[in-house]
Amino acid sequence: SDSHFPVPIAPSQFDYASHYPQIFGETVETSCQRKIEFADIGCGFGGLLISLATLFPETLMIGMELRDKVTEYVKERILALRTGNPGQYQNISVVRTNSMKYIPNYFEKGQLKKMFFLFPDPHFKEKNHRRRVISTYLLDEYAYALAVGGIIYTITDVEELGEWMKSCLESHPMFEALTSQELEDDPVVKLLTTATEEGQKVARNGGKTYQAIFRRIAQPAH
Numbered sequence: 001s002d003s004h005f006p007v008p009i010a011p012s013q014f015d016y017a018s019h020y021p022q023i024f025g026e027t028v029e030t031s032c033q034r035k036i037e038f039a040d041i042g043c044g045f046g047g048l049l050i051s052l053a054t055l056f057p058e059t060l061m062i063g064m065e066l067r068d069k070v071t072e073y074v075k076e077r078i079l080a081l082r083t084g085n086p087g088q089y090q091n092i093s094v095v096r097t098n099s100m101k102y103i104p105n106y107f108e109k110g111q112l113k114k115m116f117f118l119f120p121d122p123h124f125k126e127k128n129h130r131r132r133v134i135s136t137y138l139l140d141e142y143a144y145a146l147a148v149g150g151i152i153y154t155i156t157d158v159e160e161l162g163e164w165m166k167s168c169l170e171s172h173p174m175f176e177a178l179t180s181q182e183l184e185d186d187p188v189v190k191l192l193t194t195a196t197e198e199g200q201k202v203a204r205n206g207g208k209t210y211q212a213i214f215r216r217i218a219q220p221a222h
């Protein structure tokens, strides 16, 4: 349960030095300004983070994962990559947390450039929709954590959930859809179906996917 994992009381209390020791360990004077800019919510086994780590080597990223064993696995995986590739994978880490409760404990207003929700759990039953990681209420929190121009990426193989996430984003005043040209030009979009373990499973089975990719805008649109 929630009581078994520590949560920072405020984003300023997040222990950067333990998550990114090479970046924050020795060179305090140059690193103290840096903050996490990408968050992979419900990161599972960490495939996306690992792909992004080398694509954006200067960006700090965090995976947030509820399951203890999965989180420990991702930790080990990152440590092994750091050991095997000196100087690389120093910019990614993982925390065990409930992202539906604690996003504001980790990120300040406008801190994030990208948030990922890849193949989230569907929660089919109507009464469980409030447990979905995308909802109008949670989008308010994500809009708060995202910088203006920041991007939220969602993808699922469950059509109903895809429709749900898209309609929540479309009806939210602080988000607008990326154009098809922007989607084409964004190298990260290609990773949504290829980089995560769940995405690979869906691709192996020839499954269809539904994505909704939106930008945080400056002024309410409607």
Ligand code: SAM
Binding pocket: 041, 042, 043, 044, 045, 064, 065, 066, 067, 070, 097, 098, 099, 100, 101, 117, 118, 119, 120, 121, 196, 197, 198, 199
């Ligand atoms: N994104 C990964 C992928 O594409 O391979 C994992 C997808 S998996 C179907 C959904 C993940 O979200 C699971 O690992 C689950 O433990 C995690 N999760 C569910 N609810 C969560 C929550 N409230 N906070 C953090 N993680 C959560």
